[in-house]
Amino acid sequence: MDPRTLTELQLDALGEVGSIGAGHAATALSQMLGTPVDIDVPDLKVLSVSEVPGMLGGPENLVGAVYSRLLGDLNGGLLFIVGRDALLELSDLLRSRTPGTSKSLGPAEEATVTHAATVLIAAYLAAVARLTGLSTLPGPSEFAFDMLGAILEGVTVQVGLKAENAILVLTRFSTTEICVDASLFYLPDPDSLEVMLGRLGVL
Numbered sequence: 246m247d248p249r250t251l252t253e254l255q256l257d258a259l260g261e262v263g264s265i266g267a268g269h270a271a272t273a274l275s276q277m278l279g280t281p282v283d284i285d286v287p288d289l290k291v292l293s294v295s296e297v298p299g300m301l302g303g304p305e306n307l308v309g310a311v312y313s314r315l316l317g318d319l320n321g322g323l324l325f326i327v328g329r330d331a332l333l334e335l336s337d338l339l340r341s342r343t344p345g346t347s348k349s350l351g352p353a354e355e356a357t358v359t360h361a362a363t364v365l366i367a368a369y370l371a372a373v374a375r376l377t378g379l380s381t382l383p384g385p386s387e388f389a390f391d392m393l394g395a396i397l398e399g400v401t402v403q404v405g406l407k408a409e410n411a412i413l414v415l416t417r418f419s420t421t422e423i424c425v426d427a428s429l430f431y432l433p434d435p436d437s438l439e440v441m442l443g444r445l446g447v448l
Contacts (some may be wrong), residue, residue: 249410251291251442257445260289263414266372266429274418276438277361278338289365293410294401294432297393300413301326301428304394308332309350311362312400313383315370323369323383324363324400326393327391331425332358344423350390359388369429377444379392403434 251259267287267432275282298304309332311325327335334344336354339361347354347414363386370381389396414429433441 249293252447253445254290255445256291257288258442258447259390259412260287262271262376263287263289263429265376266369266417267414269368269372270416271418273364273368274361277364278420280420280422283419285419288415290413290415291410292413294397297381297397297411297413297430301385301393302328302417304392304397306393308388308391308393308396309355309358309388310393310396310400311359311366312387313363313366313385315381316384317381317439318379319373319381321437322400322432323361323366324396324432325366325432326396326428326430327362327425329390331423331427332390334423335361335425336421338423350374355388355390359386362386362388365427366429369411373441377441379441391409397430 264287267284271282284427305330308326309329311368315321329412332348332438333350336357337344337346339357351385363383366383370383373379373381384411412431412433414431416427416429418427439448
């Protein structure tokens with residue numbers, strides 16, 4: 246199934262999954278930070294991989310990204326993307342520092358953000374499992390800090406999917422100290438997307 250052929254009803258169903266997943270992720274992030282986290286209503290878009298950089302500041306935009314391959318009933322990959330400045334601020338909060346303390350990304354910051362993103366990806370997948378009854382787990386997480394275009398190119402080659410399209414969930418997480426614009430980039434195997442929509446009752 247080509248994601249570009251989805252009907253409005255199917256997009257609404259996927260949007261509901263994205264919203265519930267973002268809610269799970271906000272709860273998980275709140276627990277990690279020890280402070281309330283609010284979320285905006287996620288914006289779901291279905292687009293080609295080549296269009297994604299234009300939605301996220303351009304191919305040369307420096308971002309941090311954590312990638313996990315899906316294991317279980319659904320195949321494909323998930324990529325959690327955060328801009329450089331928000332990445333450093335989030336790392337500071339997770340390490341009980343004042344946002345803005347970190348000026349560069351070192352091993353400690355990388356490890357902290359990778360752990361947080363892994364938890365958030367798992368929270369999204371828990372929402373998918375809850376709504377569809379499908380058993381899906383994230384594989385080992387891989388972190389990259391690079392230009393967005395280079396990261397996306399590397400991930401699509403590694404995943405080796407049959408489709409060149411993806412589902413992008415844009416979410417803003419807010420605390421009293423920072424706002425983090427995060428993107429969850431889902432590259433579904435076409436067959437897995439069909440399975441998910443079938444379980445949601447909108448195939």
